[in-house]
Amino acid sequence: MDIFSKAIKLRESGQHEEAKSIFFDLLKLEPHNPSIWYQIAWVHDVMELEREAVPFYLKSIELGLAGEERQGALLGLGSTYRTLGMYEESKKVFVEAINEFPERREFQVFYAMVLYNLKEYDKAMEILLKQLSETSDDEGIHTYKNAILFYADKLDRLWN
Secondary structure, three states: OOHHHHHHHHHHOOOHHHHHHHHHHHHHHOOOOHHHHHHHHHHHHHOOOHHHHHHHHHHHHHOOOOHHHHHHHHHHHHHHHHHOOOHHHHHHHHHHHHHHOOOOHHHHHHHHHHHHHOOOHHHHHHHHHHHHHHHOOOHHHHHOHHHHHHHOOOOOOOOO
16 A cells, blocks of 8 residues: 555544644655645544645645545535635635536535525525435435425415
8 A cells, every 4th residue: 555545544544643744744745746735635624623724725726636536625625614604715616616516416515504604595495405305215305306396496485
């Protein structure tokens, strides 16, 4: 197993300080490797060092992180901004991620969370109701899927 993979295993097993140390050593050897920047951001996040994670997420994206790692970095950055109360920045990241990866539903859910924080309750509920109705295997949800979808963007409307 190479040292990069070892550091990931350490992060996954909760040995965060050791993983962080290895990733920083790797960064000295490969300062333009976006995957290392991303892993450093991630390890900061799991250590609840969200503010410190932000510049590492940004640098990994700037350096051209791609594929699943890019998706993870966008989710991590957007979520981290939200937990720091940086709601507009979070919203911007999630809009970008949704446009870039429309098939990834998790971005919609995290976007709904930040819309809630921005007091855009109607839009947040609409998104969550659509995600629920389109992904649930629950028989009751499935039975009423069309009604849920119909009302998702009409929660404030009254019928006389």
